[in-house]
Amino acid sequence: MADESLxxxxxxxxxxxxxxxxKGCGFAGEVNAALEINTTANQVYQLNFADTKLLQKNIEGIxxxxxxxxxxxxxxxxxxxxxFTRVGLQGASSDPRSRSFLHILELLPQLSKVPDYILMENVxxxxxxxxxxxFLETLNTCxxxxxxxxxxxxxxxxxxxxxxxYLLAKRRPLRFCFxxxxxxxxxxxxxxxxxxxxxxxxxxxxxxxxxxTGYEVDVDDHKQSSATECTVEMNQRLPHNPACSKCFxxxxxxxxxxxxxxxxxxxxxxxxxxRIGDYLENSNDDNYFEEFLLPEKVLxxxxxxxxxxxxQSERSCCFTKAYGHYAEGTGSVLKMANIDDSDIFRRYQxxxxxxxxxxxxxxxxxxxFTPREVANLHGFPFEFRFPSSLSIKQQYRLLGNSLNVLLxxxxxxxxxHAP
Numbered sequence: 001m002a003d004e005s006l007x008x009x010x011x012x013x014x015x016x017x018x019x020x021x022x023k024g025c026g027f028a029g030e031v032n033a034a035l036e037i038n039t040t041a042n043q044v045y046q047l048n049f050a051d052t053k054l055l056q057k058n059i060e061g062i063x064x065x066x067x068x069x070x071x072x073x074x075x076x077x078x079x080x081x082x083x084f085t086r087v088g089l090q091g092a093s094s095d096p097r098s099r100s101f102l103h104i105l106e107l108l109p110q111l112s113k114v115p116d117y118i119l120m121e122n123v124x125x126x127x128x129x130x131x132x133x134x135f136l137e138t139l140n141t142c143x144x145x146x147x148x149x150x151x152x153x154x155x156x157x158x159x160x161x162x163x164x165x166y167l168l169a170k171r172r173p174l175r176f177c178f179x180x181x182x183x184x185x186x187x188x189x190x191x192x193x194x195x196x197x198x199x200x201x202x203x204x205x206x207x208x209x210x211x212x213t214g215y216e217v218d219v220d221d222h223k224q225s226s227a228t229e230c231t232v233e234m235n236q237r238l239p240h241n242p243a244c245s246k247c248f249x250x251x252x253x254x255x256x257x258x259x260x261x262x263x264x265x266x267x268x269x270x271x272x273x274x275r276i277g278d279y280l281e282n283s284n285d286d287n288y289f290e291e292f293l294l295p296e297k298v299l300x301x302x303x304x305x306x307x308x309x310x311x312q313s314e315r316s317c318c319f320t321k322a323y324g325h326y327a328e329g330t331g332s333v334l335k336m337a338n339i340d341d342s343d344i345f346r347r348y349q350x351x352x353x354x355x356x357x358x359x360x361x362x363x364x365x366x367x368x369f370t371p372r373e374v375a376n377l378h379g380f381p382f383e384f385r386f387p388s389s390l391s392i393k394q395q396y397r398l399l400g401n402s403l404n405v406l407l408x409x410x411x412x413x414x415x416x417h418a419p
Contacts, residue, residue, distance in 0.1 A: 006117070006416070009072040010034040011059060011079070011104065015044040015398050018076040018119075019052070020381060021408035027416040033070050035059055041398055043387050059100035064110045074117040077104070078403060081123040098131055105138045114142055117415055118169040121403055124150060126165045127184055135167070144169040145176060148184040149411070153379075153404045155188060157273045160316045160377040162404055168415045177417040189414055276334070277311030279376040291392070292367040294333060299361045300354035302327035304345075308366065310335045319374050321400030324393060330400075331374075336365035371395035379406035 006029035010018050013034035022029050035055045036042050042056050079101035108114065118139075126132055127148065139146050146169040153160050165184075170176060178189035283289070298306075305328040307317045319331035335341065341364055351357050369377075371392060375384055378399060386395050 004028075005030050006073040007032050007071060008074040008076060009067075009070050009115075011075065011077045012036060012100075013045055013054070014038070014041045014078065015402055016048050016384075017378070017380070017403045017405050018078065018121075018408060019045075019049055020379075020384065020405045021403075021412055022076070024381070024405065024409040025412040025416070027413070029074060032072065035062070040390065040394055041401075043390070044385075044398060047385055047387050048383075060103045062103070062107070064107050067107060068112050071113050072115045074119070075104075075115045076119050077101070078121045081126075081401075101131065102134070105134060108138055109142055114171060116171045116174060118144070118146075118167070119408070119411060119415055120167045120169075121408065122165045124163045124165055139169050143172045145172055145174070145180065146170070147176060147180045149188075150184055150186050151188060151407060151411075153377075153407055154315065156407060156410070158377065158379070158404070158406065159274055159276050159279075159314045160318070160404075162318045162378075164403065164407075166408075166411055168411060170415065175419050176414075177419045178414070188410065273314045275311065276309055276313045276316060280311060280334075280373055281370055289336070289367055289370070292370055294361075294366045294368065296354075296358040298327050299366070300357040303348060303357070303361055306366070307332040308335050308341070308364075309333070310338075316369075316377065319369070319377070319396075319400055321397040323374070323396045323400055324368050325396075331369070333366050333368055336367060337363060339364070371399060374399045378402060379404050379409075381405070 006027065008022060008029045008031045010031050010033070013019065013036040016034075019031050019034065022031065031049070031052050033053045033055055034045060034049070035057060036045065037056060037058055039056065042054060045052075045054055080098070120135070127150065136146070146167055149166040149168075150163060151166060152163040168176075281288075294306075309316050309332045311334075316332040317329075320329070323331040344360060344363060348357055348360055351360065371386065374396070386398075390398075
């Protein structure tokens with residue numbers, strides 16, 4: 001790869017997950033244009049990337065001439081997932097929400113400046129769609145080498161399940177730094193496990209110790225930095241920064257080993273997975289978390305459907321855009337009380353009065369993860385902010401439609417790395 005900074009176009013830019021992933025990878029790149037039609041997402045993007053050219057427009061309306069003018073080296077894409085989700089109609093290419101992505105594929109062979117690199121992310125289910133077949137056909141026509149993946153953050157020691165489809169493509173004669181396969185890879189290529197003589201005492205990215213687990217968000221230092229933005233200042237007492245991609249990479253080098261699987265495939269076995277507590281906000285003010293406590297209706301009607309974790313847990317379920325609105329299948333909830341809940345749930349099942357049920361379960365201090373905590377689990381850096389005008393519900397919806405920044409950052413390293 002050339003030493004100069006890569007010119008990047010970010011399609012479906014959302015709240016900037018791809019942009020943060022680009023900033024966190026080990027290669028220089030600049031987003032010359034971001035395209036997103038969602039006005040709420042664009043508020044977040046503009047707050048975090050004020051100097052980036054953000055085009056609020058329907059991608060279906062973009063022309064070959066406009067794309068050529070951007071002269072992109074890299075396309076980053078996270079098209080709408082609704083046509084491919086298991087709970088949806090699975091209309092794939094026949095779903096109107098696929099039109100914008102199909103439009104990009106139509107334009108790609110017509111460009112006078114075809115990008116050298118492409119990264120595309122979508123939900124599990126895309127890999128069985130006719131849209132994927134058209135995507136691969138277009139890549140072959142345009143002369144790309146490519147590799148498909150199904151990966152989840154849990155494979156990288158991040159305690160959150162978010163299985164997603166990824167595709168990396170490099171235009172020939174560029175080659176990947178790992179052996180590609182025709183089938184979808186379900187493990188990450190062995191790129192960073194054989195670093196020699198590296199000093200692990202200080203991260204060059206953030207100056208912290210990457211081998212120390214845990215960080216805290218100190219909400220007592222939560223401040224409004226202007227009328228239009230809010231941020232959470234991070235407590236610096238604990239040195240490890242899970243939102244720093246260099247810390248993340250170093251920990252995986254140190255805490256992983258390669259196991260031989262069938263044929264030549266390789267997977268990570270993480271020896272030191274992080275715990276949920278490493279990603280939680282910290283406050284001396286008990287009232288701060290009150291608005292996130294589960295309401296009485298949820299406690300008395302849906303308690304047995306909840307996925308409950310605690311700060312010592314090393315897993316959590318995927319957070320969807322309906323988190324905080326629907327109880328089942330939208331993400332884990334957190335038990336803050338440090339007590340055994342088995343006897344409480346046995347007593348709960350014997351009760352018939354809803355008020356008594358809610359009072360019994362209130363002992364457990366069950367609450368939703370805060371938007372900042374969800375962002376932490378998704379790998380968004382400390383400086384990521386939401387506008388103060390956005391409601392909690394809006395923040396959950398935007399995070400539910402986003403991606404894991406650290407995982408994508410590592411895929412970008414994989415994509416840009418020369419053999």
